[in-house]
Amino acid sequence: MRQVRPVINIVISALMFALAGTLVKVASQKTDLLSLVFWRNVFSFLCVIITGALSEKLDFSSEKKKTHVLRAFFTFLALISYFYSVAHTHLGNAVLLQQTSPIFVPLISLIVLKKMSDRYVWYGIIIGFIGVGLTTGIGFSTLNKGDLAGVIAGFMGGAATVTIWLMSSTEAPFKQMLYFSLYSLIFSISFIPWVWQSFDLTQMPYFIALGIVTTLAQYFLSVACSQAPTDKIISWSYTSVIFATLFGYLGWQENLSLIMLAGMLFIVLGATMSTRVSITRE
Numbered sequence: 001m002r003q004v005r006p007v008i009n010i011v012i013s014a015l016m017f018a019l020a021g022t023l024v025k026v027a028s029q030k031t032d033l034l035s036l037v038f039w040r041n042v043f044s045f046l047c048v049i050i051t052g053a054l055s056e057k058l059d060f061s062s063e064k065k066k067t068h069v070l071r072a073f074f075t076f077l078a079l080i081s082y083f084y085s086v087a088h089t090h091l092g093n094a095v096l097l098q099q100t101s102p103i104f105v106p107l108i109s110l111i112v113l114k115k116m117s118d119r120y121v122w123y124g125i126i127i128g129f130i131g132v133g134l135t136t137g138i139g140f141s142t143l144n145k146g147d148l149a150g151v152i153a154g155f156m157g158g159a160a161t162v163t164i165w166l167m168s169s170t171e172a173p174f175k176q177m178l179y180f181s182l183y184s185l186i187f188s189i190s191f192i193p194w195v196w197q198s199f200d201l202t203q204m205p206y207f208i209a210l211g212i213v214t215t216l217a218q219y220f221l222s223v224a225c226s227q228a229p230t231d232k233i234i235s236w237s238y239t240s241v242i243f244a245t246l247f248g249y250l251g252w253q254e255n256l257s258l259i260m261l262a263g264m265l266f267i268v269l270g271a272t273m274s275t276r277v278s279i280t281r282e
Contacts, residue, residue, distance in 0.1 A: 016217035018243035043211025072183030088146030097150025104158025124274025131266025
């Protein structure tokens with residue numbers, strides 16, 4: 001059971017990220033990137049504050065405030081890059097490239113934490129990424145600006161995930177979300193002059209939904225990282241590609257072939273390989 005819980009939480013996080021991508025795909029047709037990021041951060045902060053007030057968990061005491069800032073900063077950059085990617089390329093491709101983050105996690109952890117991930121982590125990441133490539137069918141020789149933004153989002157997402165790993169032993173998931181939503185909102189305040197010029201009340205439901213699902217995505221990611229070593233479970237975040245591909249097929253009739261289905265199987269096999277050794281915290 002202790003092995004299953006973090007996997008379930010990170011898969012829920014992946015589902016929320018894919019759903020967020022779908023919302024961005026729809027909303028970006030009428031809303032500019034800066035507005036999407038700004039309103040996402042506004043409603044994410046409100047969601048966390050209201051939840052904290054109702055549950056009496058509003059506590060800003062922390063010994064790792066600098067790490068909270070880094071997490072918010074890396075995620076903020078990843079968010080901007082990801083939204084741009086979703087708006088300028090196929091949804092499946094955007095999620096593919098954003099999901100290069102599992103590759104960066106063990107690399108960054110090796111540099112920052114001086115920790116070498118075991119071979120099953122690397123096997124799983126490679127197998128999973130092959131599956132991601134098969135699922136989306138993207139070729140790196142055809143990269144455009146939207147795809148490049150996806151790669152940047154992947155790197156920043158990997159860096160943010162490592163900061164979560166650094167905090168997971170002492171900072172509760174909700175406290176992480178409290179600081180994350182606060183600093184993300186602060187970072188996006190500079191967007192206000194542009195946001196008010198393009199304000200569209202009809203888009204508000206998308207902004208609210210985007211704030212909620214991305215907050216849930218970050219929360220369940222934090223919970224998963226508090227339950228198991230991050231490098232052992234991060235490959236399960238590849239499942240967001242499966243969800244995004246299915247959403248793309250249902251919403252925009254994007255292609256869904258046998259090769260893509262085989263790629264989805266590779267994603268699951270790779271994630272399972274990564275967790276082959278016990279994933280309980282040592």
